[in-house]
Amino acid sequence: MYRLMMIDDEYAIHFSLRKLVERSGLQVEVTGEAEDGVEALQLLEGSRPDIIVTDICMPEMDGLEFIRRVRESHSQMHFIILSGHDNFEFARQAIRYGVSDFLLKPIDPDQFHMTLEQACRDLDNRRAKFSRQTEWTLVQQHHKARLAELLWSANEPEALEQTREIMTLFETRGPAEVSVSRYARMLIQDLLAALEERGLPLAVKIGEDEWLLKDDPADCGRQVEDKIKELLTLIKGSRNLGSHHNIQKAKRYIEENYDMEDLSLQEVADSVGMSVTYLSRTFKNETNMNFVKYLVQVRMEKAKELLAESELSAQETAYRVGFSDYVHFSKTFKKYHGLTPSAYRKQCKAMNGG
Secondary structure (H helix, E strand, C coil): EEEEECCCCCCHHHHHHHHHHHCCCCEEEEEEEEECCCHHHHHHHHHCCCEEEEEEECCCCCCCHHHHHHHHHCCCCCEEEECCCCHHHHHHHHCCCCCCCCCCCCCCCHHHHHHHHHHHHHHHHHHHHHHHHHHHHHHHHHHHHHHHHHHHCHHHHHHHHHHHHCCCCCCHHHHCCHHHHHHHHHHHHHHHHHHCCCCCCCCCCCCCCCCCCCCCHHHHHHHHHHHHHHHHHHHHHHHHHHHHHHHHHHHHCCCHHHCCCCCCCCCCHHHHHHCCCHHHHHHHHCCCCCCHHHHHHHHHHHHHHHHHHHHHHHHHHHCCCCCCCHHHHHHHHHHHCCHHHHHHHHHHHHHHCC
């Protein structure tokens, strides 16, 4: 049901228009009536019309000034203008304000019905278009978010498949006023912005002079896939470099905190801003050993230094490198260095002439 407001300073016009609307059989109801533009502006928000039928010549504020004011905040309003004079200047200004329906008084019932029917068709089309645009926006936002996630995880096969789905979706359901090359550039820009939000800025050129010089869908599709591959290459390189730096940071954290008996993989992961699972996997790839083995190795090397260079007892040395159980420390030390802590200290003293 569409809402209609009528504005005219003649009661007879109000009466006849209301009857014509009621008898039209169209899904239209009169929700507001005013005698001039000033009164109509006051009633506008309350009546919330879809269609406004207004006279041109009225006291206080004429129809054209009213339309201009309404257009500032209600750009999609449908206007039907009434006039007692076939005035070209009125018609010209009305066209400037986006008014296409101009009826002369006295109003011809058939002409009014046809005009109102056309207004309803226009509004139906506008609503359908808005619905399609809204649906398109939601669907493509979902697909773009999915593609950004696949890029972030460097999943090349699925990222390329998702790219093809997005481009096909645009061809079949995208807005006709947007060219495929323009959409392709917008897609890459949105993906770069999504990656940058995740802390991964990429230096990729997407200017018109660089690519997408044609509006051929197949050609654009291939170029977009090439661009996605370029992004994936940069992401993988950045990810590998970032992982290397993070593993170096993790190793330094272990070397600075090896004396903590309860030092855990979780604590190390938190210190470098990585998940435990990702740190565990990348740590092993980078060092060829898991976290526990690396921690024990660091502790055993530190214990070796302390036994050789300090006067600490073997038991005190165990505590200094994160062991509360001396027996366990002694067995671990012998496994790594082939001697018990005591035997190693004696060897060091003998070598130094002690």
